[in-house]
Amino acid sequence: MASSDCSKPPSTQSVPFKSKGMDDISHVLDPDGDVIIVLEKSTENRPTDASSNDSPDNEPKEEDPEEKPQGIRIRVSSKHLALASPYFKRMLGPNWEEGKSLRATGTTSITATDFDLDALLVVLNAMHGRQDHLPRKLSLEMLANVAVVVDYYQCHGVVDMAKELWINNLKPSFPTTYTENATLWIWVAWVFSAAEEFESATTLAIRQCPGPFSPLGFPIPSVVITLRSHLISQDELSKKIEAAIDIIHTSLDRLLIRFRDEGTACSFNCNVMLFGLLSFAMHKRRLIKDSGTLMVRATSIYCHSRRKTFQNMIEALREIESEEPRVPRLHDSYESSKSRCGLRGYINSLIDDVEGKIAGLSLSAFQ
Structure with a gap:
């Protein structure tokens, strides 16, 4: 997934650090910093999924010690790290090797692995109070990578102000169907308590995810990955989906009866028009009557799973809801105008009712 819309953090000062046989280009966040963070195995855009390393082609190869990468070196301040992150506070304390080295020699190094470099720099700049070095906009994927660093180092507070801006800038492009972006939103929202x-993102996953939920390599907690284990069992979810489908069947059936028998619309002509319009729309979209009961024809709407069936039925209802009926004008049988009566209100109410029965997860339930 490209991240071309991501505003990269402004370049920090780069200086060479001498090491055995090579010069390392490092970023300096504090010229007087007493800690060198060495980033090894920097990722490109997304955390590595361990499953992708199972191929025989990915067997580890012997490395020449002289050619072993030294990583990207970043000079930072131990005081800023310890103040911003409980993780670093423990590591730089008296009980860890890094802390012992810092006390004995006045400097130490810390190894970081599997982080996106730009995401790590965003968080480290925030830790050092370098607000002018923080980007105003991030792509969704880069924000997800920033969330990985924040979650790992337990430093949510340093991006409290910036996260609101980043999330608000991304809201207009929030997905309306289940894609990888919905998974990224689940992760971002989990870390940043949105x-x-x-x-909204877990709602998309629960209703539309066609198979097992994939975290895409992000460390989403298992209770969220299952999307049900914490709040709802698989069996209970299936029952809710079946109940929602039954509601659609029953409600459409009753609506036809109302138009036919009860005079729901403003006039007899409108009742006839709405009855015919709904009947035609249901047949057109394979929401048809069979033996007196509405059903979904197996060759079309009923797809690979009941969850897919439900989503397709909702999409069919939205198509029906958008149709505007027209009725003949009394003074001119060859012209027509929009009727004051329509299906929109009835169908909207039905959609709201059934969608409310299969909602997403509440963040507060996990806290």
Whole structure:
């Protein structure tokens, strides 16, 4: 997934650090810093999925010690790290080797692995109070990578102000169907406690995910990955989906009866028009009657799973809801105008009812 819309953090001062046989270009966040963070195995855009390393072609090869990469070196301040992150506070304390080295020699190095370099620099700049070095906009994928660093180092507070700006800038492009972006939103919302986005993204996953949920290599907790284990069992979810499908069947059936028998619309002509329009739309979209009961024809709407069936039915209802009926004008049988009556209100109410029965997860339930 490209991240071309990501505003990269402004370049920090780069200086060479001498090491055995090579010069390392490092970023300096504090010229007087007493800690060197060495980033090894920097990722490109996304954390590595361990499953991708199972191929025989990925067997580890012997490395020449003289050619072993030294990593990207970043000079930082131990005081800023310890103040911003409980993780670094423990590591630089008296009980860890890094802390012992710092006390004995006045400097130490810390190895970081599997982080995106730009995401790591964003977080380290925030830790050092370098607000002018923080980008105003991030792509969704880069924000997900920033969330990986924040979550690992337990430093949520340093990006409290910036995260609101980053998330708000991304809201207009929030997905309306289940794609990889929905998974990224689940991760971002989980780390940054964005309750509304978390519920919306998990709603998409629960309703539309065609198979087992994939975290895409991000460390989403298992209770969220299952999307059900914490709040709802697989069996209970299936029952909810079946109940929602039954509601669609029953509601459409009752709506036809109302138009036919009860005079729901403003006039007899409108009742006839709405009855015919709904009947035609249901047949057109394979929401048809069979033996007196509405059903979904197996060759079209009923697809690979009941969850897919439900989503296709909702899409069919939205198509019906958008149709505007037209009725003949009394003074001119050859012209027509939009009727004041329509299906929109009835179908909207039905969609709201059934979608409310299969909602996403509440972030507060995990806290």
